[in-house]
Amino acid sequence: xxxxxxxxxxVVAVYSAIAVYVLxxxxxxxxxxxxxxxxxxxxxxxxxxxxxxxAVSAAVAGSSRAAKTAVIDRVSPPAAPxxxxxxxxxxxxxxxxxxxxxxxxxxxxxxxxxxxxxxxxPWSDLYEFVMTGTAIMVGVFVLIxxxxxxxxxxxxxxxxxxxxxxxxxxxxxxxxxxxxxxLQSIWLVIHVFVATLGTGFFAVGGGLSIxxxxxxxxxxxxxxxxxxxxxFPSSEVLENIAYRVIVVGFAFWTFTLMAGAIWxxxxxxxxxxxxxxxxxxxxxxxxxxxxxxxxxxxxWRGSRSAWLAIIGFTAVMFNFTVVNLFFKGLHAYTGL
Amino acid sequence: xxxxxxxDQPQPQxxxxxxxxxxxxxxxxxxxxxxxxxxxxxxxxxxxxxxxxLRFFWRQLTSMRTALILLLLLALGAVPxxxxxxxxxxxxxxxxxxxxxxDTFKILDSLGxxxxxxxxxxxxxxxxxxxxxxxxxxxxLKHHLDALRAKPPKTPARLERLVGFQSVTTTTDAATAIAExxxxxxxxxxxxxxYENSVSAExxxxxxxxxxIFHIALVxxxxxxxxxxxxxxxxxxxxxQGEAFTNVIGDYDSFEPGRFSDEHSLQPFQxxxxxxxxxxxxxxDGSWAPEDFAADLSTRVPGSSWTTQTLKVNAPVEIxxxxxxxxxxxxxxxxxxxxxxxxxVYSGPVAFLSQDANLTSTGxxxxxxxxxxxxxxxxxxxxxxxxxxxxxxxxxxxxxxxxKALPVLQLSVFTGDLGLDKGVxxxxxxxxxxxxxxIAGFRTGVPGLDLHVGDSAELxxxxxxxxxxxxxxxxxxxxxxxxxxxxxLLFALLILGGLLLSLFVPRRRVWIKAIPGRGKQLTRVEYxxxxxxxxxxxxxxxxxxxxxxxxxxxxxPDAPANHPDDQRT
Numbered sequence: 042x043x044x045x046x047x048x049x050x051x052v053v054a055v056y057s058a059i060a061v062y063v064l065x066x067x068x069x070x071x072x073x074x075x076x077x078x079x080x081x082x083x084x085x086x087x088x089x090x091x092x093x094x095x096a097v098s099a100a101v102a103g104s105s106r107a108a109k110t111a112v113i114d115r116v117s118p119p120a121a122p123x124x125x126x127x128x129x130x131x132x133x134x135x136x137x138x139x140x141x142x143x144x145x146x147x148x149x150x151x152x153x154x155x156x157x158x159x160x161x162x163p164w165s166d167l168y169e170f171v172m173t174g175t176a177i178m179v180g181v182f183v184l185i186x187x188x189x190x191x192x193x194x195x196x197x198x199x200x201x202x203x204x205x206x207x208x209x210x211x212x213x214x215x216x217x218x219x220x221x222x223x224l225q226s227i228w229l230v231i232h233v234f235v236a237t238l239g240t241g242f243f244a245v246g247g248g249l250s251i252x253x254x255x256x257x258x259x260x261x262x263x264x265x266x267x268x269x270x271x272x273f274p275s276s277e278v279l280e281n282i283a284y285r286v287i288v289v290g291f292a293f294w295t296f297t298l299m300a301g302a303i304w305x306x307x308x309x310x311x312x313x314x315x316x317x318x319x320x321x322x323x324x325x326x327x328x329x330x331x332x333x334x335x336x337x338x339x340x341w342r343g344s345r346s347a348w349l350a351i352i353g354f355t356a357v358m359f360n361f362t363v364v365n366l367f368f369k370g371l372h373a374y375t376g377l
Numbered sequence: 378x379x380x381x382x383x384x385d386q387p388q389p390q391x392x393x394x395x396x397x398x399x400x401x402x403x404x405x406x407x408x409x410x411x412x413x414x415x416x417x418x419x420x421x422x423x424x425x426x427x428x429x430x431l432r433f434f435w436r437q438l439t440s441m442r443t444a445l446i447l448l449l450l451l452a453l454g455a456v457p458x459x460x461x462x463x464x465x466x467x468x469x470x471x472x473x474x475x476x477x478x479x480d481t482f483k484i485l486d487s488l489g490x491x492x493x494x495x496x497x498x499x500x501x502x503x504x505x506x507x508x509x510x511x512x513x514x515x516x517x518l519k520h521h522l523d524a525l526r527a528k529p530p531k532t533p534a535r536l537e538r539l540v541g542f543q544s545v546t547t548t549t550d551a552a553t554a555i556a557e558x559x560x561x562x563x564x565x566x567x568x569x570x571x572y573e574n575s576v577s578a579e580x581x582x583x584x585x586x587x588x589x590i591f592h593i594a595l596v597x598x599x600x601x602x603x604x605x606x607x608x609x610x611x612x613x614x615x616x617x618q619g620e621a622f623t624n625v626i627g628d629y630d631s632f633e634p635g636r637f638s639d640e641h642s643l644q645p646f647q648x649x650x651x652x653x654x655x656x657x658x659x660x661x662d663g664s665w666a667p668e669d670f671a672a673d674l675s676t677r678v679p680g681s682s683w684t685t686q687t688l689k690v691n692a693p694v695e696i697x698x699x700x701x702x703x704x705x706x707x708x709x710x711x712x713x714x715x716x717x718x719x720x721x722v723y724s725g726p727v728a729f730l731s732q733d734a735n736l737t738s739t740g741x742x743x744x745x746x747x748x749x750x751x752x753x754x755x756x757x758x759x760x761x762x763x764x765x766x767x768x769x770x771x772x773x774x775x776x777x778x779x780x781k782a783l784p785v786l787q788l789s790v791f792t793g794d795l796g797l798d799k800g801v802x803x804x805x806x807x808x809x810x811x812x813x814x815x816i817a818g819f820r821t822g823v824p825g826l827d828l829h830v831g832d833s834a835e836l837x838x839x840x841x842x843x844x845x846x847x848x849x850x851x852x853x854x855x856x857x858x859x860x861x862x863x864x865x866l867l868f869a870l871l872i873l874g875g876l877l878l879s880l881f882v883p884r885r886r887v888w889i890k891a892i893p894g895r896g897k898q899l900t901r902v903e904y905x906x907x908x909x910x911x912x913x914x915x916x917x918x919x920x921x922x923x924x925x926x927x928x929x930x931x932x933x934p935d936a937p938a939n940h941p942d943d944q945r946t
Contacts, residue, residue, distance in 0.1 A: 045661075110547040110902070110927040219658040219668040226691040281913055288880045295876055299869045308691050310611070310702040310857040312865060313602070314466050315494050320459040327452040331445055333880075336911075338441040339406045349449075368459060369470065 047158035048217050054151030055172065055210055061144035062203045068137030069196035073269045075131045080271035137195050145179045152176055159217040164233045165224055167365055171209035174237045174361065175202045181241035189282055193273055197248040208362075228304035236297040240357055242290030243329075247354030249283035250347040257344050280343060284336055287350055291329045298322055317370035321360040328353040401585040401884070401909060402520035404440045404513060409910060438505070439512035447506040454502050458493035461485060465492065507599060514592045521585050529568055532575040532888045539888075539905035541919030546899040549930045551891035554902050557929045558889035561922070567887065575890040584910060587878020594871035601864040607636035609859040610643070617709045617726045617851040621649040624699065624856070630805065642858065644697040649675040651685065653706060653850045657774050665735060665774050672703055672852045688854070702855040707731045707738050708776075710758050710786050711847040714744050717839055722747025726849040729758040730806055735771040736760050741808045742788070743795055748841050751795045755808045756788035756818070756825065767819065776848065786845050788826040789818025790836060884909040887919060889926065902926070
């Protein structure tokens with residue numbers, strides 16, 4: 042097959058992925074509305090069932106072995122973070138998540154086809170970069186489910202991905218061409234890929250921080266009209282998950298900055314020159330460094346640090362789109 | 378997978394026995410720090426003397442809150458550096474901005490926004506941040522070095538309120554339980570200390586070590602760039618095919634010395650461009666995409682002969698600690714200017730700088746001597762031209778061989794003072810039209826010159842003639858000497874390594890206590906942990922530790938004094 046045909050298949054796959062993600066978004070939205078219904082009925086039906094310390098009977102604790110020891114007191118680990126109401130996934134959520142997986146497979150095959158068409162890594166112009174970046178976002182979202190169930194973020198993630206992919210397909214598309222000499226480097230593979238990885242983690246972290254802020258408002262007695270929040274983890278749990286996701290993103294971002302500096306040294310003869318893209322990468326790094334400090338500062342934990350995470354992710358998106366398109370600088374590889 | 382929330386509350390301080398020696402030292406407003414009661418301090422110290430004020434400001438400066446605010450200011454302060462062209466990265470953009478918005482330029486320039494990153498206010502932010510950082514890490518470093526040699530602190534009297542508390546009874550005697558606990562904790566990498574009836578254990582010292590390395594390396598990178606960077610220099614030079622460059626200041630087109638570098642810092646070498654053939658690929662939409670830029674250079678250091686090397690965009694050439702980078706390329710039309718009698722007053726290739734991807738190029742030819750007046754030519758060179766109202770535009774980066782659109786050199790002619798006699802450096806690639814009169818070209822009534830290779834033309838007013846004899850290629854190179862990258866890389870790796878340790882190694886304390894039973898009572902064993910910093914898996918780890926300890930105890934041979942029948946309570 043010729044590169045142009047492969048690329049044409051890739052474009053078809055991208056549009057298909059967008060369609061599947063839209064369906065997933067709808068299903069996630071329906072899931073949230075069923076959660077609202079569940080939360081309202083649960084609020085009338087039952088009181089709180091908080092995990093607590095329990096004196097476990099010796100018969101239970103030591104039953105399976107010829108024990109010399111017997112448990113008399115222990116703090117049982119907290120129950121599933123979503124509490125009693127949303128412990129089980131709704132049918133909509135299961136459908137939505139399955140659609141995300143299907144969409145992702147199609148999305149990744151679009152990437153592979155584009156890579157085969159151009160004979161290089163598929164992140165060398167803005168169209169490809171958005172395509173890869175969104176695939177990584179979904180990949181990180183799926184990966185995190187293995188560790189902790191944050192499927193309630195599905196609507197947020199699919200919405201961002203659909204918007205970005207749509208924007209890229211309609212406005213940023215360029216046919217496959219040879220690789221710009223400035224990009225002919227192993228660092229293209231490393232630096233840009235790790236940057237997209239960091240972006241994926243920041244996207245999920247940003248979503249968790251938004252959920253945390255909403256949840257904190259609800260816990261303070263507000264947002265009664267958003268009942269599905271009751272089925273989300275507490276704001277504190279959300280903050281902890283967000284923190285752990287964001288620090289991974291921060292580590293990747295630090296590496297991005299360093300790899301970029303090494304590449305800049307090879308390509309432009311200086312490792313740091315305050316090019317517009319460098320400035321924004323630096324700003325993002327400093328904002329997330331601020332976020333990590335805020336988490337450790339009295340009076341800044343909680344909502345204030347969550348705002349920093351959201352500002353940080355907004356800056357990432359700004360860097361991803363506006364800086365690439367409209368700011369003059371050396372990182373002019375949009376292909377547009 | 379259970380998620381634990383307790384360690385993320387401000388830490389419960391062990392109620393006794395655990396001195397702060399083992400804790401990483403933190404500013405007082407750190408969530409793990411010891412809060413200072415400002416109200417009490419205010420009451421007992423109503424008047425501050427000078428030293429008191431200094432101490433007060435120092436404590437403010439080294440607090441977490443100040444560091445945080447300085448970080449956010451640093452991020453905010455960097456924003457204008459991307460919105461407004463910077464003298465360091467885009468000097469032409471600054472000139473254009475000044476020409477287009479002279480009024481706003483004055484305001485922004487007085488705020489230092491065109492050199493944001495060297496402006497006094499930006500420098501003030503990062504210097505304060507680094508002073509705050511140094512003030513924070515020095516005491517922490519000393520404290521951590523002490524902690525590395527100290528024993529884990531005494532076991533708190535009451536473990537109930539700590540993370541993952543669990544209490545079991547066992548038929549094993551207390552001394553055996555303690556011995557088992559000790560060996561188990563040691564195997565898991567804990568540092569252990571035995572106190573009466575208990576083992577106190579701590580691990581994760583690398584977290585604080587990594588944190589300190591991270592922050593010290595940040596200071597290191599700042600010093601590297603700020604101090605050692607001043608020993609470098611950078612310069613640019615345009616090299617036409619066959620032309621040789623010698624590394625002395627006078628041979629550069631532009632040269633920027635570092636603060637501590639001078640002509641003696643320049644390593645002696647020579648550089649010659651042998652050939653340059655770029656490759657482009659035709660795109661379906663008719664445009665051309667660059668595919669490969671490779672320049673064949675010859676280089677030579679004193680006492681040796683020429684060696685050939687290939688210079689590419691991502692592959693600089695290194696000569697004696699100095700690096701040469703390929704920045705740009707273009708065409709250099711070769712022209713010969715003769716006076717009315719036919720003697721040559723100027724001859725050679727002139728680099729025309731490309732304005733777009735298809736190498737529509739502009740350039741200036743200055744002829745200061747030999748003609749009746751000083752003469753300058755300014756105009757376009759198009760390798761594959763189409764005519765547009767203002768001149769020509771190129772449709773391809775290759776030299777056209779189509780007889781209907783051969784490469785063209787379009788020139789306007791100026792006479793007057795070229796400004797070369799004032800002893801002031803003048804840009805060779807731009808024309809300052811002050812003091813010059815345009816005598817041919819756009820809007821003069823006299824047509825400009827339209828030359829193809831081999832053409833010659835008479836200059837207006839009988840000044841002489843110009844001939845377009847051929848076309849050469851040129852490349853522009855950046856020549857850098859920078860002693861810092863190796864140090865910067867070292868510090869960058871320390872930053873990354875330190876960061877990973879400080880984010881992902883949990884620092885935690887664990888206690889296992891065995892209280893011997895009185896008389897026929899069984900031994901009671903208690904377990905609990907305490908997080909030092911972010912440690913979301915502590916509860917699970919304590920539970921696993923307890924589980925393993927109990928399995929060990931269960932696996933021990935029965936001691937004769939035990940009464941298996943009584944073991945259940």
